[in-house]
Amino acid sequence: MNWAVVVPLLLFIVLIFFIGFWANRSIRLSKKDFMEEYFLGGRQLGGFILAMTMMATYGSASSFIGGPGVAYTEGLGWVLLAMTQVVTGYFVLMVLGKKFAIKAREYKAVTLTDYLRSRYESHTVALIAAISIIIFLFSAMAAQWVGGARLIETVTGIPYTSALFIFAVSVLVYVVIGGFRAVALTDAVQGSVMFLGTLVLLIATIIAGGGIDTIMQDLTAENPNLITPFGAELTLTPAFVSSFWILVGVAVVGLPQVTLRAMSYKSSKSMHRAIIIGTVVVGFVMLNMHLIGVFARPILPGIEVGDRVMPLIALEVLPAWVAGLVLAAPMAAIMSTVDSLLLLVSSAFVKDIYITYLKPDADERRVKMMSFGVTGVLGVLVFLMALQPPDLLIWLNLFAFGGLEATFIWPVVLGLYWQKGNKYGAIASMVTGIVSYIVIDQFLSQPLGVHSVVLPVVFSFIVYVVVSFGTTQEYATPVVEQSR
């Protein structure tokens, strides 16, 4: 085992533990409602933490392991594709913006499902939401755990199962005890690690490759397509690459893990800061992480498994102990995604199903037990699933992504800005989104040359608007806010 690499990684995990314990203390001391504190950090996030937790939740195994691996194979065309994510840095917070934060407070919403239930005054909407969160995010989580374990396996040489076990225990401990506050704080640490790790690795890779000019010449000599926008085999068409603007760009607005953060911040000042920091950090990390993947090709030719490019290049171009620190970055990315997904799925069970429907009169002690318990049990379940890992990490992850986006984007966004949108429209739109996404993804793969998420997003939009126009809903509490 390579101790010089392992020690910094271990130190990183220990640090994360401390944050978990610290956050647990502040949950116990807090006078606020336990649920709001555990699942939403008491709505007290500042700008820096908000930006970092957004970025870290979103920048997952696919951006640090899968993405650079594909960039290694496809060349600059894949970096171009990755840059469609810059938009998330500002778009999500600007579009959901203040209105979503205000409404969530007004409804006392702790989860996206809460928000939808209050907006549409419908249990059907809430149940569809809770169930699709549980199914889709559970599979996304499994993909991330596989990534985390693969990384530990590559770096340390520990067998996959033990690596998975180490990863699972480290994540579970701090999420279970610390809740959202621990997740957000560790995300901030993890985000900073990602930022610095990217910078160090980029510089080292450029030096090892003999400068950007030389790297570009080597790439051109090997295959000139690598430096075009069209990919190594010229398979990346403009339509396909542009459709990622929807998948990983603007439609991210509908992802529950993202919307949750848009209701967790303290003030509009923190939101303003988060928009600026988020844009810069997301852009920087996405651009450079994927560039590293491309630059790695002439330095380490012939890597077969894309997921191993990142760890191998770090070990190649950096002294061992620095490589350990830098590899903490993808580790951080994976942990920070998993932690928020875990908490989100847990909140879907505890808050959206158990308390709302099964036991509305549960006392605080019982709620606490359930929250800690369900989070723990879920973690163990994901662990069991990840023992038999599926091969293509990035696609599994994107499947969950697309499914959730097609389900939630219109009920959330139009529900916020279009008063006429009602529960019938929302239900029809969610069902259309899920069903058409699964059908298209399974049977058509890229209809009209675009990613399979595009059409379901269009369909669910049309359905939402048409059905809302065709029906009227009586609200128990009249919607008065915007009209004078």
Added chain:
Amino acid sequence: MEKYDERFKVANREALIGVGLALINFLWWFGFAYGLGSKPPEEYNYIFGLPAWFFISCVGGFILMSVLVIFVVKVFFTDVSLEVKDEDNE
């Protein structure tokens, strides 16, 4: 009621700004990538060692968006209270 209207007006305007920025971002990204990148690789120009299409579309686009976002937030975004108004506070 007055206050409510004001806050949502601000929010609506800022959401539209977000959409506008995304459009600019897309046009810049798409235009330079495929406008300059579609010729054969032998004819590429290079900026700081990177192909010009890539440098302007991705590196330049990122810098442009960062500057625009900072400008827009500092100049056009307004501070509002997010809390529930007094009358329906518990």
